[in-house]
Amino acid sequence: MNIWRLVGDEILYRKTDFLLGVAAVFLAVGCLAGVSTLLRAHSERVAELTGQKQKETAGMLAVARDDYRKMMKTMGxxxxxxxxxxxxxxxxxxxxxxxxxxxxxxxxxxxxxxxxxxxxxxxxxxxxxxxxxxxxxxxxxxxxxxxxxxxxxxxxxxxxxxxxxxxxxxxxxxxxxxxxxxxxxxxxxxxxxxxxxxxxxxxxxxxxxxxxxxxxxxxxxxxxxxxxxxxxxxxxxxxxxxxxxxxxxxxxxxxxxxxxxPEALIRLDARYRVAALSQETIEKETAYHVRAAAERETLAAWMIPLAILAAMLWIGMLAWNNVRERRSELGVLRALGFRARHIAALILAKALLAGVAGALAGYALGFVAGLAWSIMDGIPLSIAAMRSLFDVRLLVIVLAAAPLQACISSWLPAMIAAQQDPAEILREG
Amino acid sequence: MLEVKNLTKIYTGRRNAVTALQDVSLRVKAGEFAVVQGPSGSGKTTLLLTVGGLLAPTSGSVSIQGQNPYALSPERRARFCGSAMGFVFQQFHLVPYLNVERNILVPSIAIPSNQARKRAQALMDHFHLSERAHHVPSELSTGERQRVALARALLNTPKILLADEPTGNLDAENAEIVLNYLVEFADNGGTVLLVTHDAHSTRYAGKAICLHAGHIVSE
Structure with a gap:
C-alpha cells in the first residue's frame, strides 16, 4: 500500500471530481495546442506559398534573362x-x-x-x-x-x-x-x-x-x-x-x-516590371500573413493565459472542495500516523494526475481540432504535413507545465488540509 | 505502559475558556485493560486524544512507554504515536473507497513495513474478515466494520490501544466480540484504554476510572 494507490482509489471513488479537474486542464491545454497547431499550419503555409512564389519569380527572371540574350543575338x-x-x-x-x-x-x-x-x-x-x-x-x-x-x-x-x-x-x-x-x-x-x-x-x-x-x-x-x-x-x-x-x-x-x-529591351523591361510587381505582391501577401499571424498570436497571448488561469482557479476550487469533503477522513489518517506532508501529498498527487491526464488528452484533442480548423481555413494538409505540425516540444512543455500548475492551484488547499487539527476533527465525531 | 500526570486541558475560545480536563493523573500498565467512564462532556475523548498524541495538554505530562510525545517534533510525534498506539473510534472512520484489506493497510503508508501485507492477512484471518477482503465498508455490517477498524489499529503491532466508544454503534453480540478482542489484546501484554459512557464495558476491564466534568471522581 502506498500513497499512489490511495490516491488512485480515491480518484475512482470520486470520479466526477477528478474528471472535472481533468476537464479544466484539458480545456486549457486543448486551447493552447489547438491555437498553436493552427498558427503553425498558417506559418508553414505562408512559408510554402512564399517559397513557391519566389521560385516562380526566380523562374520568370531566369526566362527574362534568357530571352534577353536570345533577343540581343537576333535583333541587334x-x-x-x-x-x-x-x-x-x-x-x-x-x-x-x-x-x-x-x-x-x-x-x-x-x-x-x-x-x-x-x-x-x-x-x-x-x-x-x-x-x-x-x-x-x-x-x-x-x-x-x-x-x-x-x-x-x-x-x-x-x-x-x-x-x-x-x-x-x-x-x-x-x-x-x-x-x-x-x-x-x-x-x-x-x-x-x-x-x-x-x-x-x-x-x-x-x-x-x-x-x-x-x-x-x-x-x-x-x-x-x-x-x-x-x-x-x-x-x-x-x-x-x-x-x-x-x-x-x-x-x-x-x-x-x-x-x-530594340523592342526586345522594351519587352524585357516589361518582364522585369512584372517580376517586380510579383515580388511586391509576394511581399504584400507575406506582410499580410505576418500581420494576421501576429494578430492571432496576440489573441492567443491573452486567451491562453486566461484559459490557464481559469483552469487553475477551477482546480483550486475542486481541491478545496475535496479537502472539505474529506475532512473527517484526513483527520483519521492523521490519527493513524500520517504526517502533514502525507496529507498534502494526497491532495497534490491527485492534482498532478489530473494535470498529466488533462495535458495528454488536451494536447491530443487540441492537435486534432487545430488540424480540422486549419483545413477549414483552406490549408491543404497531407499526412506528412500533419506529422510536421505535431509539436513534440509543446507536448513536453504542457506535460511538465500542466501538472505543475495543477499542483500550484491545489497548493493552498493541500496546505490547509495538512494543517488541520486532527483532534478537533475527531472530537466532532 | 501509559501514564498521565496532573493533566489539564483548557480549550480557549474567543470569549471564554472551557476546562475539559483538570489535574487528571492515571497510569495503565502493560497487560492492563482500563475503562474511563463518564457522561458526555466529561472529558473522556479529550483524555484519549491527549494520551494519543493528537491534542497537546495545557499542563501536565503524558508518558507513553516512557516517552513524552509532546517533547517530539510534530513529524516524529506522529510517527511515534502511529507505531506505539492504535486508535479505534465509535464511528469506525474507515476510508469509504478502500476495501477491507486496503483499509487495514492504510497505517503502513505512514509507517511502511515489509511485513504489512502478511500482518494484514493474519489480522483478517484473526477477525474473520478474509472473505470480505475485497469489500468496501458500505458492503459490510457494522460489526464487520468495527472489526476492520480494530484490525487497522493493530497493523503496526502497537503496545497501546486507545478506543473511543468502540461499541457505541454495535449490537450486544458484536459489542461483546469487540470487547473480547480488547481483552485478548491486554491478555497478550498490550495496554488498553477504553473510554465509554456504557457501564457494561467495565465488566471486561481490570481497571475502571470515572471521569466527571474533567475530574477523576473514582478509580
Missing amino acids: YNVVILNAGEDLTEFWTNGFASKTMPEELVSRLCNSNITSIQHLLPQLYQKILWAEQDNCPVILIGVRGEVLHQQSNHKEPMLDPVEKDTMRLGHALARKLGLKSGEKVTLLGTPFTIAQVHEERGNADDGSVWIHMAQAQVLLKKPGQINAILALSCLCAEGDLNKISRQIAAILPETQVIHRV
Whole structure:
C-alpha cells in the first residue's frame, strides 16, 4: 500500500471530481495546442506559398534573362559606333553607314577600361550589285567575328566569325537566288562557299551577305577600314546606355555613338516590371500573413493565459472542495500516523494526475481540432504535413507545465488540509 | 505502559475558556485493560486524544512507554504515536473507497513495513474478515466494520490501544466480540484504554476510572 494507490482509489471513488479537474486542464491545454497547431499550419503555409512564389519569380527572371540574350543575338546591338562625320539621316535612310574609320579603333576600345561593354563587332558594309547573280542588290558585310573586351568574362561568344572564303547569306536573298548551304558561288570575282543560310529575321539581314572582314576590305577596296562597330553592353548595364556612350566618346573622340534600342529591351523591361510587381505582391501577401499571424498570436497571448488561469482557479476550487469533503477522513489518517506532508501529498498527487491526464488528452484533442480548423481555413494538409505540425516540444512543455500548475492551484488547499487539527476533527465525531 | 500526570486541558475560545480536563493523573500498565467512564462532556475523548498524541495538554505530562510525545517534533510525534498506539473510534472512520484489506493497510503508508501485507492477512484471518477482503465498508455490517477498524489499529503491532466508544454503534453480540478482542489484546501484554459512557464495558476491564466534568471522581 502506498500513497499512489490511495490516491488512485480515491480518484475512482470520486470520479466526477477528478474528471472535472481533468476537464479544466484539458480545456486549457486543448486551447493552447489547438491555437498553436493552427498558427503553425498558417506559418508553414505562408512559408510554402512564399517559397513557391519566389521560385516562380526566380523562374520568370531566369526566362527574362534568357530571352534577353536570345533577343540581343537576333535583333541587334544596343550601341553602334560610327565615324563622327557620318550623316545620321543618310545612315537611317540607307540602313548603313557610308563613311569609314580605321579598324584600329576596335583595338583601342578593347584595350580601354570600359567594362560595361563585353562584346564588340567591327563591320564593314556596303550596298553592292552582285554581278555574278544578275546584279542582284545585296548588302555586303565584312565581319571579323566578335572581339571580346580584354576584361570580358563572357564565356559564350555571341556571334561566330565568318571563315575566309566562306559566306553566309540572309534568308530572303538565298531564297531569291536559289542558293543553299554548301554551294560554291563567286562574288565580285572571288570564289566563296556558302557556309550558312540564316533563319528569317524579318529585317535588312535577310538581304545581306557576310564574308570575312579582310576579304570584304579587299573586295570593297577599303583596306584597314570599317564603317561601324557594334557594341553590346552587358546585361547589368542595359539601362545605362548614355553612360556607355560618354565613356566611348572619351576613348574614341573621332566617332559618334548611337543607340539602337530594340523592342526586345522594351519587352524585357516589361518582364522585369512584372517580376517586380510579383515580388511586391509576394511581399504584400507575406506582410499580410505576418500581420494576421501576429494578430492571432496576440489573441492567443491573452486567451491562453486566461484559459490557464481559469483552469487553475477551477482546480483550486475542486481541491478545496475535496479537502472539505474529506475532512473527517484526513483527520483519521492523521490519527493513524500520517504526517502533514502525507496529507498534502494526497491532495497534490491527485492534482498532478489530473494535470498529466488533462495535458495528454488536451494536447491530443487540441492537435486534432487545430488540424480540422486549419483545413477549414483552406490549408491543404497531407499526412506528412500533419506529422510536421505535431509539436513534440509543446507536448513536453504542457506535460511538465500542466501538472505543475495543477499542483500550484491545489497548493493552498493541500496546505490547509495538512494543517488541520486532527483532534478537533475527531472530537466532532 | 501509559501514564498521565496532573493533566489539564483548557480549550480557549474567543470569549471564554472551557476546562475539559483538570489535574487528571492515571497510569495503565502493560497487560492492563482500563475503562474511563463518564457522561458526555466529561472529558473522556479529550483524555484519549491527549494520551494519543493528537491534542497537546495545557499542563501536565503524558508518558507513553516512557516517552513524552509532546517533547517530539510534530513529524516524529506522529510517527511515534502511529507505531506505539492504535486508535479505534465509535464511528469506525474507515476510508469509504478502500476495501477491507486496503483499509487495514492504510497505517503502513505512514509507517511502511515489509511485513504489512502478511500482518494484514493474519489480522483478517484473526477477525474473520478474509472473505470480505475485497469489500468496501458500505458492503459490510457494522460489526464487520468495527472489526476492520480494530484490525487497522493493530497493523503496526502497537503496545497501546486507545478506543473511543468502540461499541457505541454495535449490537450486544458484536459489542461483546469487540470487547473480547480488547481483552485478548491486554491478555497478550498490550495496554488498553477504553473510554465509554456504557457501564457494561467495565465488566471486561481490570481497571475502571470515572471521569466527571474533567475530574477523576473514582478509580
